[in-house]
Amino acid sequence: MNGITLELFVMQMFTGLALGTVFVLMAVGLSLIFGLLTVVNFAHGAFYMVGAYVGVFLMGVTGNFWVSLVLVPIVVGTLGLVIERFLVRPLYGRGIDYPLLLTFGLALVLVELVRIIFGLEGQSFDVPEVLSGAVNIGVGYFPLYRLFLIGVTSFIVFALWLFIEKTSYGLIIRAGARDPEIVRILGVDISKVWLIVFAIGTGVAGLAGVLAAPMRSVIPDMGSTVLVEAFVVTVVGGMGSLVGAVVAGMLVGVVVAMTSLFWPSLADLSMFVLMAVVLLVRPQGLFGQKGLMG
Amino acid sequence: MLNVENLESWYDRSYIVQGISLRVGKGEIVSIIGRNGAGKTTTLRTIMGLVPKCKGVVTFDGSDNIIDEPTHTRFQRGLGFVPEERRIVPALTVRENLRLGLVSSDLKSKEDEIIEEIAVSFPRLKERLDQIAETMSGGEQQMLAIARALASDPKMIMLDEPSEGIMPVLVDEMFELFVRLKEQGKTILLVEQNVERALEVSDRAYILDQGIIVRESTGADLLADKEIQEKYCAV
Incomplete structure (x- = not known):
């Protein structure tokens, strides 16, 4: 353990938080979609990958990072909208396995389509000039882009929190996750709510993809690792919990970063150990409700 | 207000509601009574559009047949429903539960006023x-479940076993409320195990047995007929 200073420790904390942002953005959508629609979305990683590729494409066309950043979640969310409406919706009421298999197959299709269009080679996605470089955060120089990631994620999470806790649409979402039938009895067309939640979840996954693009390589398979990570985070945080997704995403990020500092060979394993421990102590996850699976 | 003709419905393969016809006039309190498993709950749920497999004719407030309409548009027509076991949303506050009763109503803009009135x-x-x-x-x-259903000012309200598992003083309050609602011109369709209390406030009542209506009469008439109460309503 020699050579590990307090500065290095704090720096690694920040690295963990930056790593956690992608986990958070992925888990938030996964968790919302599961909590409300009871759909285990195995295509969530594919939407992330599509987000990165749409970002690459839009950068090529517009040359503007900011325009791409705003358009990607809209494009991917619209794709999610169409998929929910025409592919997922007919499967409601048939149990959890039908949509699971559908999204699993859908992920394979999306990956192949991207392979056909963009080829197998990785694409590059550069950090824009203003966000490159590093800034002094008191304990050392930290990459500006990673700070930007933390900022954007905080903004998205705050916006989602406002939407869910403070609007009447959010009220419907909270009630509908618990008892969809009573929401229908009170006059709400619940299928519209499901459509919008699916679109929001996939749109945020697309945003995560384009945000991660400069740090991770943009390849057709990039979604599969992140899907596993997102599931780990969702299980740790508790299925269907927004707070759980945020806390667990950051926690997993920090745990992975710290393990790679102290025991680099165990870094990949650490999140699974964390998940196992959480499942043993609290099977419903840190913020999950018991019996959500009914 | 509500007319039901030859209503039939199924849960999976079991045939529950086996051809029921009933009507509820404007401003009436009508009860459906009968044993456990007679099909009372399923009848209300079918009228509300919550049982997918069903047929027959349901008209409400001068409408065409709404048997194939989704539940939420029946609410928009002014049909309120308080299902069994209250179904309040447990983790939300009382105020949020009441707001939920208004989210898809025209009265949503007057939310604060209405919650004041309910209070x-x-x-x-x-x-x-x-x-x-x-x-x-x-x-x-x-009480919250009933208040939530009333928040949107429905023309008619259906209640499934509202007095079940509730302490007597509140049961009294509840039946007084039904009478008050009737005086205000609301129409009520009530399913109750508490037969005597239900018949006391009802203009008319239907006795349901094994998915069909075996008797229709005025509340007072059935209240006097101990034999029929014994036969069809003893739990």
């Missing part, structure tokens, strides 16, 4: 508006 007519809810709903007693939760 006046339901004093038990007044001091608990910001309390989490599941921390209230069963009877208070039932």
Whole structure:
């Protein structure tokens, strides 16, 4: 353990938080979609990958990072909208396995389509000039882009929190996750709510993809690792919990970063150990409700 | 107000509601009574559009047949429903539960006013508006469920076993409320195990047995007929 200073420790904390942002953005959508629609979305990683590729494409066309950043979640969310409406919706009421298999197959299709269009080679996605470089955060120089990631994620999470806790649409979402039938009895067309939640979840996954693009390589398979990570985070945080997704995403990020500092060979394993421990102590996850699976 | 003709419905393969016809006139209180498993709950749920496999004719407030309409548009027509076991949303506050009753109503813009009015007519809810709903007693939760269904000012309200598992003093309050609602011109269709109390406030009642209606009469008439109560309503 020699050579590990307090500065290095704090720096690694920040690295963990930056790593956690992608986990958070992925888990938030996964968790919302599961909590409300009871759909285990195995295509969530594919939407992330599509987000990165749409970002690459839009950068090529517009040359503007900011325009791409705003358009990607809209494009991917619209794709999610169409998929929910025409592919997922007919499967409601048939149990959890039908949509699971559908999204699993859908992920394979999306990956192949991207392979056909963009080829197998990785694409590059550069950090824009203003966000490159590093800034002094008191304990050392930290990459500006990673700070930007933390900022954007905080903004998205705050916006989602406002939407869910403070609007009447959010009220419907909270009630509908618990008892969809009573929401229908009170006059709400619940299928519209499901459509919008699916679109929001996939749109945020697309945003995560384009945000991660400069740090991770943009390849057709990039979604599969992140899907596993997102599931780990969702299980740790508790299925269907927004707070759980945020806390667990950051926690997993920090745990992975710290393990790679102290025991680099165990870094990949650490999140699974964390998940196992959480499942043993609290099977419903840190913020999950018991019996959500009914 | 509500007309039902030859209503039939199924849960999976079991044939539950086996050809029921009934009507509820404007401003009436009508009860459906009968044993456990007679099909009372399923009848209400079918009228509300919550049983997918069904046929027959349901008309409401001068409408065409709404048997194939989704549940939420039946609400928009002014048909309120308080299902069995209250179904308040436990983790939300009382106020949020009441707001939920208004989210898809035209009255949504007057939300604060309406919640004020509810607080006046339901004093038990007044001091608990910001309390989490599941921390209230069963009877208070039932009052909340009824208040939530009334928030959007429906023309008619259907209630499934509202007095079940509630302490007697609140049961009294509830039946007084039904009479008051009738005086205000509301139409009520009631399913009750508490037969005597239900018949006392009812203009008319239907006795349901094994998915069909075996008797229709005035509330007072059935109340006097101990034999028929014994035969069809003894639990």
